[in-house]
Amino acid sequence: MANENEQMWQELGIDLKPHGALMTALGPMFQEIYLSQPNRPAGMGFYDFVVGDIHGIRVKELREHAKNGGKVVATYCVFVPEELVWAAGGIPVGLCAGTQFSIPMAETVLPRNTCALIKSSFGFKLGRVCPYVQASHLIVGETTCDGKKKMFEILNEYQPVYVMEVPNKKTEKSRQLWLEEVKAFKAVIEKLTGNKITAENLKQAIATVNARRQALQRLYNLRKTSPVPISGKDALLVTQVSFYDDVKRNTQMINTLCDELDKRVAAGEGVAPADAPRILVSGSPMAIPNWKLHHIIESLGAVVVCEESCTGTRLFSELVKPSPATLDSQIKAIADRYMNIHCACFTPNEDRLDDIVRLAGEYKADGVIHYNLQFCHTYATEAVRVEKRLEKEGIPLLRIETDYSDEDAGQLKSRIEAFLEMVKH
Amino acid sequence: MIYAGLDVGSRTIKLVTLDTAVRDAVVIPAGVNPLRRCQELLAGKNYAGLVLTGYGRHLVAPAAGGEVVSEIKAFAVGARYLYPGCRDVIDIGGQDCKVIQLSEKGEVQKFEMNDRCAAGTGKFLEIMAQTLEVPISEIGALALSASGVIHINSLCTVFAESEVVSLIAKGEEISTIALALHEAIATRIETMVRRVGIKGEIIFAGGGAYNRCLVKLLEQKMEQKLIVPESPQTVGALGAALLAKSGKIRN
Numbered sequence: 165m166a167n168e169n170e171q172m173w174q175e176l177g178i179d180l181k182p183h184g185a186l187m188t189a190l191g192p193m194f195q196e197i198y199l200s201q202p203n204r205p206a207g208m209g210f211y212d213f214v215v216g217d218i219h220g221i222r223v224k225e226l227r228e229h230a231k232n233g234g235k236v237v238a239t240y241c242v243f244v245p246e247e248l249v250w251a252a253g254g255i256p257v258g259l260c261a262g263t264q265f266s267i268p269m270a271e272t273v274l275p276r277n278t279c280a281l282i283k284s285s286f287g288f289k290l291g292r293v294c295p296y297v298q299a300s301h302l303i304v305g306e307t308t309c310d311g312k313k314k315m316f317e318i319l320n321e322y323q324p325v326y327v328m329e330v331p332n333k334k335t336e337k338s339r340q341l342w343l344e345e346v347k348a349f350k351a352v353i354e355k356l357t358g359n360k361i362t363a364e365n366l367k368q369a370i371a372t373v374n375a376r377r378q379a380l381q382r383l384y385n386l387r388k389t390s391p392v393p394i395s396g397k398d399a400l401l402v403t404q405v406s407f408y409d410d411v412k413r414n415t416q417m418i419n420t421l422c423d424e425l426d427k428r429v430a431a432g433e434g435v436a437p438a439d440a441p442r443i444l445v446s447g448s449p450m451a452i453p454n455w456k457l458h459h460i461i462e463s464l465g466a467v468v469v470c471e472e473s474c475t476g477t478r479l480f481s482e483l484v485k486p487s488p489a490t491l492d493s494q495i496k497a498i499a500d501r502y503m504n505i506h507c508a509c510f511t512p513n514e515d516r517l518d519d520i521v522r523l524a525g526e527y528k529a530d531g532v533i534h535y536n537l538q539f540c541h542t543y544a545t546e547a548v549r550v551e552k553r554l555e556k557e558g559i560p561l562l563r564i565e566t567d568y569s570d571e572d573a574g575q576l577k578s579r580i581e582a583f584l585e586m587v588k589h
Numbered sequence: 590m591i592y593a594g595l596d597v598g599s600r601t602i603k604l605v606t607l608d609t610a611v612r613d614a615v616v617i618p619a620g621v622n623p624l625r626r627c628q629e630l631l632a633g634k635n636y637a638g639l640v641l642t643g644y645g646r647h648l649v650a651p652a653a654g655g656e657v658v659s660e661i662k663a664f665a666v667g668a669r670y671l672y673p674g675c676r677d678v679i680d681i682g683g684q685d686c687k688v689i690q691l692s693e694k695g696e697v698q699k700f701e702m703n704d705r706c707a708a709g710t711g712k713f714l715e716i717m718a719q720t721l722e723v724p725i726s727e728i729g730a731l732a733l734s735a736s737g738v739i740h741i742n743s744l745c746t747v748f749a750e751s752e753v754v755s756l757i758a759k760g761e762e763i764s765t766i767a768l769a770l771h772e773a774i775a776t777r778i779e780t781m782v783r784r785v786g787i788k789g790e791i792i793f794a795g796g797g798a799y800n801r802c803l804v805k806l807l808e809q810k811m812e813q814k815l816i817v818p819e820s821p822q823t824v825g826a827l828g829a830a831l832l833a834k835s836g837k838i839r840n
Contacts, residue, residue, distance in 0.1 A: 565704060572705035574644055575685060579702050582661035586697050 169220045172227065176298035183293045186265050187219065190453060197459050201395055203435050205428070207421030211401050214409065215453075222408060223295040229255055230299065235357045238300035240285060241308055242474045242505060243330050245498050247484065248350050250411065251369035252357040257296050258407025259303070261285040262454030264568040266293060273318065279539040280567040281451055282311045289322055296408065297323065302356055304349070306330045308509040309542060326352055334503060334510055343499040350495065363491045370484045370494065376411050377480035379418035384477065386425045387469045388527050391434020392442070393425040396468020397458045403475050404452040441466040441584050444529035446520050446550070448537045449474035454568060457535055460576055466584050470527040472520055473535075478505050508542035516546070517553045524559050531560040531587035533580070538567045560587045590637040594829025595627060595655065596663065597645030600683030600711060601796065602626055603826035606636070607834065614823040619683075624649055638833035642825050644684060656838045660825050661689055661700050667828030668792040669695040671818050676788035679778060679807070679815070680825070681797025683711040688781040690788060701781040708744040709777035711796050716746055717770045720753050721763050728767055729800035735768035737761075744773055768802070775806035782811065792816050794824040 173180060194215055214222070226236050235254040239246070249256040266287030267280065273290060274283055288294035297303070305316035305327040316325045328345050331338035350361055359365075383402060386393055402421070406414055428434070443466050445457065450473065458468050470476065482504045487497040506516035524532055534550055536543035547563050554561045562583040566572055591612065596603040602619050606612045620626055627649045631639075639655030642663035650657050660680070668678045669691060678689040686709040687702040707713045718728045739761065743749045749770065756766050782791075791811060797803055798821035808815050818824055832838055 575702065575704055577647070578644070578659050578661065578685070579700075581657075582659035582697065582700060582702075585659055585662045 169224075172224060173219070173295055176223075176227075176295050177292055178295055178298060179292040182269075182291055183219075186263070186293055189265065190215075190218065193453065197455050198397060198401070201397065201435070201462075204398060205394055205421060205424050207417070207424045208398050208401070210417045210421075211398070211405055214405050215401070218452075219295045222410075223299055225410070226255060226257070226296070226299045230301070233358075235302070236300040237353070237356070238297055238303045240303075240312065241306045241330075242479050243306050243308060243502055243507070244304050244328060245346055245349065245502055246411075247366065247369040247373050247498055248346075248353050248361060250372060251361045251366040252353045252359040253365075254353060254357050255410075257300065258451075259285055259288070259294070259297055259300075260407070260449065260451035261288050261294070262451035262568060264570075266291055267568065269293075274315065277539050278311050278315070279309075279448075279537045280569075281449065281537055281540075282309075282315050284451070284568060286315050286319060289319060302326060302352075304328060308507055309540070311539065330507075330509060332509060332511060339499070339503055342503055343496060346495055346499040346502070361491070363489050363494060366491065366494050367489060370498070372411055372415075374483045376406060376415040376418070377483055379415045379422065380406065380480040382422045383418055383425070384470060384480075386422060386429060389429045389434075390442070390528060391432070391436060391438040391440075392467050392469055393428035393434055394421075395435045395462055396443070396445070396471075397455055397462055400450060400455065400458055400468070400471060400475065401452075403471070403479060404450070406479065407452075407475075436462075436465075436467040441530045441588050442469045442528055443467065444470045444472060444520070444524050444527055444532045445476075445535055446472035446523075446532055447535040447543050447547070448540050450535075451475065456566070456568065456570075456573075457533070457564065457576075460573065460580055461533065461584075464577070464581050464584055466580075469529060470523055472516075472523050474507070477519070477523065478507065508546045513546060517550060520550060521553065521557050521559065524554075524557075529559070531562065531583060533583070534561060534563045536563075536565050538565050592638045592830050592834040593631075593634070593636040593640075593655075594663070594826040594831070594833055595631070595639065595641045595643075595649070595653065596660070596823070596826035596829060597623055597627060597641060597643040597649050598683050598825075599644045599685075600715075601822065602630065602645075603643075603823045604630055605823050605826040605830045607827075607830050611827065611830075614820055614826070616822055619645070624652060627653060636833070638836065640829040640833040640838060642829045655833070658829060658832055658838055660685075661687060661697060661702070663825040663828035663832070664794060665689050665691055665695065665697050665828065666831050667824035667826070668794060668818075670827065670831055671824070672790060672792055672816055675790045675792045675816065677782070677785065677791040678824075679782065679791060679793045679798075680795040681709070681711055681774075681778070681793075681803070682795045683715075686710050686778060686781070686795075686797070688778070688785045690785045699785050701785050703781075706744075707746045709774050709781075713746050713749070713774060714770070714797070714800070716750060717753060717767075720750055721757075721767060723763070723767070726799070729771070729802040731764050732767035732771045732802040733805070735762065735764040737765040739765055739769045741766075741769040741773045744777055749773065771800070771802045771806055775803060775810055778807060779810045787811065787813075790816060792818065792824075794818060794821045796822050798822075
C-alpha cells in the first residue's frame with residue numbers, strides 16, 4: 165500500500181521528500197497525543213484509521229471520483245455552502261492546515277506576521293505536500309479575514325481560486341448580498357461539474373449534510389454529561405475529520421460512536437473523573453493536526469467539553485431549515501443558514517457572546533479558555549468583549565494567544581495549570 | 590515534621606524547608622541539567638511533604654516524588670504568608686514575568702503572564718547586561734546613575750539588542766542605555782498590572798526584585814511603595830512548602 169500511495173502522490177505532483185518527513189512526524193505525534201489516552205471509545209478506531217492513512221485512502225477515493233469525471237472542490241471555511249457541491253455531484257474537502265511543518269515554506273512568500281492557519285495552508289500548496297489540494301479542481305475562498313483574502317490572490321497564481329464575498333454585517337442589505345453570492349456560487353459549481361443543481365438533488369444534499377450536523381449535535385450533547393464519556397481531543401478529531409471525509413460514511417461513524425457513548429453515559433462511565441475541571445474552548449478554529457491546546461489542557465487533568473469554534477459548534481449548530489421544494493426557496497434557506505454563523509468577521513457580533521455564555525451553562529463548564537491564533541485580529545480583539553461579558557456573568561476566563569509551534573508550551577502549561585487551580589477552587 | 594517546596598526555575602532552583610517556621614532557603618543555579626541538580630539537592634532528605642513548582646516542575650516531579658503546583662499559585666500563597674494583607678504580586682523571574690491579583694481571602698483571582706517571549710523577564714536584562722559588559726547584579730545601579738534619558742523602542746530581546754548595539758555605536762552613555770532598558774521592562778510590567786488591576790499592597794518578588802532601578806521605576810508608575818520581601822527569589826518555593834504542609838493540593 166505504501167508503494168501504491170507513493171505512486172499516487174507522485175502522479176499528483178507531491179514533493180515526496182518533505183512529504184515523507186511530514187508523514188514520518190505525524191505518526192509519533194498521534195501516538196503521543198491520541199493513542200496514549202486511556203479508556204477511549206472503540207468508535208474512535210475509525211478516526212485513528214483515517215489519521216493513520218491521512219493522505220492515502222481518502223485521496224484515492226477523490227482520485228477515483230475524478231477519474232469518473234467528478235470534481236473536487238477545496239474550501240477553507242465553514243461559510244462555503246457544501247450542499248451545492250454535493251448536489252452537483254462534486255465532493256467538497258476542507259483544506260485548512262494545522263501544522264508548523266509547512267510554515268517555513270509559506271514564509272518564503274507570505275509575511276511572517278500572518279496567522280498560522282493561513283501560512284500552514286498556503287505552505288501546503290507552495291511546498292506541494294498536500295495531496296488534497298493537488299487533487300482538487302477548484303479552490304473556493306471567502307472574505308472572512310483580510311489575511312486569507314490577500315493570500316487567495318497569491319494562491320490563485322498556483323491553482324484556480326474562486327472567492328465568495330462574505331459580508332461583514334448582518335443587515336438586510338448584507339443578507340441580500342450573501343444570497344446573491346450563494347446563487348453565483350451555484351452557477352460556478354454547475355459550470356465546473358457540468359451538472360445542473362435541481363430542487364431534487366439539492367433537497368437530497370440538504371438532508372445529507374443536515375444529517376451529519378445532527379450527528380455532531382448528538383455527539384456534543386453527550387459531552388454535556390458528567391463524567392464526560394469522550395475526551396475533548398477525540399471529539400475535536402471527529403469534527404476535524406468531518407471536513408474531508410465522505411459525508412454519509414462520516415455521519416454513520418459518528419452515530420455509531422454516539423451509540424457507544426450512550427451506553428457509557430447510562431453506565432456512568434467517563435474518560436475523566438466527575439470532578440475534573442470542565443473547560444469550554446472558544447475562538448479560532450483548530451485545523452488538523454492542531455491538537456496543541458486540547459492536549460495541554462487534558463494532560464493537566466481537565467477535560468474539554470465543548471468547542472465554540474469553526475471546528476466545533478459553528479460547523480453544525482445550525483441546520484438548513486425545511487423550505488418549500490422550489491429551488492429558489494431552498495437556496496434562500498441555505499443562505500439564511502450560513503448567515504447564522506456567529507463568526508468574528510461580523511460587526512457587531514453580540515450573538516457569539518450570547519453563545520459562549522449559553523454553552524458554558526449547557527456544558528456545565530467550570531471555565532472558558534479563549535483561544536486565538538496570533539495575528540488573527542478579529543478573534544483577538546473580540547476577546548476583549550468576551551472577557552468583559554464573562555466577567556459580568558461570573559464565568560472564569562483565560563485568554564490564550566498562540567500559534568502552531570511548541571516554543572511556548574512551557575508558559576502555556578503554567579498559565580493553564582494556574583487557571584485550572586483557580587476554577588477548581 | 591519538615592515540609593519542603595522546590596521551585597525549579599529556568600535560571601535558578603530554590604528550596605525552602607519549614608515546620609512551624611522557615612528552616613532553610615537555598616538558591617542554586619539551574620544549569621543545563623536541572624533534574625540532576627534537584628536530585629543532588631534532595632539526596633538523603635526525607636520530607637513529610639514535598640511540592641514542586643516552577644518551569645521544570647513536571648520534569649522533576651516524577652523523579653522527586655512530589656506533587657506539583659503552578660508558579661502562580663505558589664507565589665500567591667508565599668506572598669500572602671509573608672504579607673497577609675497583600676492583594677497584588679509582581680514576579681519577575683528568569684524566563685517569565687507575571688502579575689497576580691488576590692482576593693481578600695488570598696485566592697488567585699486574576700493573573701497575567703508573558704507568553705512566549707523574553708520581554709519583561711530576567712533573561713532580557715541578563716542579555717542586555719552582557720551586551721553592555723556589566724554583571725547582572727550591577728546593571729540596576731548603573732541605570733540609576735544615568736544622567737540622560739533616551740527611549741528603547743523595542744521590547745523584543747533580539748531587536749532591543751540590536752538597538753543597544755547601534756546606541757553604543759552612536760556613543761551613547763551605557764548608563765543611559767541601561768536606564769532606557771529598565772524603563773522598557775517597567776512599562777511592559779505596568780501594562781500587565783493595569784490589565785489585572787491594583788487592589789492594594791503590591792509585593793514585588795522574583796529575582797527581578799533585587800534590581801533597585803526596576804523597583805524605583807515601578808514604584809513611580811504604580812504611584813505607591815512596593816514591598817520587596819527579604820528573599821524575593823524564594824517566595825514561590827515558600828508557597829510550595831506551605832502547600833506541602835497544608836496538604837491542599839489537588840489529586
